[in-house]
Amino acid sequence: MSADLLVVGSGFFGLTVAERVAEDLGLNVTVIDQRSHVGGNAYSAPEPETGIEVHQYGAHLFHTSNEPVWEYVNRFTSFTNYQHRVYSTHKGEVYPLPINLGTINQFFRAAYSPSEARALIAEQAREVSASGVSNLEEKAISLIGRPLYEAFIRDYTAKQWQTPVDQLPADIISRLPVRYTYDNRYFNDTHEGLPVDGYTAWIERMADHPRINVVLSTDYFDESQPFNKKSTVGQIPIVYTGPVDRYFGYEGGALSWRTLDFEQEVLNTGDYQGIAVMNYPDSSVPYTRIHEFRHFHPERDYYPTDKTVVVREFSRFATRDDEPYYPVNTPGDRQSLLGYREMQDAEPDNVWFGGRLGTYQYLDMHMAIGSALSLYSNKIKPYFQR
Numbered sequence: 001m002s003a004d005l006l007v008v009g010s011g012f013f014g015l016t017v018a019e020r021v022a023e024d025l026g027l028n029v030t031v032i033d034q035r036s037h038v039g040g041n042a043y044s045a046p047e048p049e050t051g052i053e054v055h056q057y058g059a060h061l062f063h064t065s066n067e068p069v070w071e072y073v074n075r076f077t078s079f080t081n082y083q084h085r086v087y088s089t090h091k092g093e094v095y096p097l098p099i100n101l102g103t104i105n106q107f108f109r110a111a112y113s114p115s116e117a118r119a120l121i122a123e124q125a126r127e128v129s130a131s132g133v134s135n136l137e138e139k140a141i142s143l144i145g146r147p148l149y150e151a152f153i154r155d156y157t158a159k160q161w162q163t164p165v166d167q168l169p170a171d172i173i174s175r176l177p178v179r180y181t182y183d184n185r186y187f188n189d190t191h192e193g194l195p196v197d198g199y200t201a202w203i204e205r206m207a208d209h210p211r212i213n214v215v216l217s218t219d220y221f222d223e224s225q226p227f228n229k230k231s232t233v234g235q236i237p238i239v240y241t242g243p244v245d246r247y248f249g250y251e252g253g254a255l256s257w258r259t260l261d262f263e264q265e266v267l268n269t270g271d272y273q274g275i276a277v278m279n280y281p282d283s284s285v286p287y288t289r290i291h292e293f294r295h296f297h298p299e300r301d302y303y304p305t306d307k308t309v310v311v312r313e314f315s316r317f318a319t320r321d322d323e324p325y326y327p328v329n330t331p332g333d334r335q336s337l338l339g340y341r342e343m344q345d346a347e348p349d350n351v352w353f354g355g356r357l358g359t360y361q362y363l364d365m366h367m368a369i370g371s372a373l374s375l376y377s378n379k380i381k382p383y384f385q386r
């Protein structure tokens with residue numbers, strides 16, 4: 001099958017474009033991925049001993065308020081009614097997150113009303129004036145006051161960045177949500193849930209089209225394979241969702257990322273922590289959180305009752321050989337990115353950059369899908385119909 005479009009990367013961005021071009025325009029699409037599976041970072045697989053679905057690149061919770069995206073994703077999967085909630089173990093005691101009236105009353109051993117709690121936090125936050133903040137610590141104190149900051153934010157953030165918080169720039173956080181109700185639902189979106197048959201079944205349905213040809217374990221920069229950069233740019237329209245700096249041979253500098261290390265274990269208990277995600281904000285614990293994957297699907301009655309899968313998550317700066325997860329976005333990165341944008345403008349008009357790696361920004365799944373749908377309608381479809 002000869003290809004009308006080459007898509008580099010089979011994550012949600014690349015597959016959304018591929019599916020639209022194949023289904024809506026009736027054109028042939030080749031999708032390549034350097035990994036041995038489709039789905040990018042949303043890929044999941046059953047843990048072999050227990051059958052419990054584990055999200056291989058970190059926990060993925062689907063949520064959106066974008067109606068066209070919700071309508072689109074429901075073509076490929078239905079969703080459970082899972083609602084995400086997170087707890088935090090601080091000094092041997094478990095608190096609800098995000099910080100809410102329950103957290104505040106438990107922490108201060110009080111029974112504050114919403115307005116009393118609001119007044120207390122405002123008073124504590126006055127220690128630092130919002131206009132005079134010079135680092136992340138001062139910013140956080142100006143938002144939620146010192147006691148809650150020191151318990152739930154300081155050491156957790158230091159672990160995430162492997163840097164003391166008073167040495168981190170203030171702009172890493174713009175806000176720290178505090179809810180003056182007992183609502184501890186993590187997301188506020190209209191729609192939330194997990195794909196009933198798992199992420200991989202959803203992703204495979206997107207790719208399962210007679211006009212889509214998926215080629216795995218194929219690196220776009222490997223010139224020994226036919227779909228490489230040298231032989232395709234200018235020859236065939238391309239949607240590139242790999243790292244933008246790599247596309248340009250790091251000519252404008254390497255963009256910096258944080259990565260995660262995962263330590264997975266099967267335990268001989270039916271329930272380890274009673275919830276999918278438990279945060280560990282204290283410096284005495286080396287990991288940031290523990291995921292217990294069975295809790296994402298309480299409806300799955302085929303999961304074993306005497307075994308469970310837990311994954312401890314550690315955070316650190318990525319080297320070039322690591323999986324890039326979260327853009328660090330230093331001033332130097334932002335400068336490099338401007339240079340890369342100019343280089344992109346100089347590329348042929350049928351090379352489109354997209355997705356989290358191609359644009360160097362954190363995107364939730366619904367954002368990656370939404371921006372792929374926009375790129376398709378605004379640029380790719382008009383290009384093929386001109």
Ligand code: FDA
Pocket residue numbers: 008009010011012013014032033034035038039040041042057058059060061062063218219220221241242243260324325326354355356357363364365366368
């Ligand atoms: P994605 O990274 O998924 O796909 C890019 C693909 O390109 C990869 O498969 C890669 O192998 C391939 N590729 C790169 N270079 C290549 C090359 N040279 N040649 C061939 N292939 C190449 N979102 C959300 O909504 N809820 C959540 O709970 C989470 N949780 C979460 C946790 C963690 C740890 C991370 C890092 C991310 C999330 N996300 C999330 C975000 C979610 O993962 C993200 O929205 C999608 O992965 C974006 O899809 P993309 O297609 O843009 O990238």
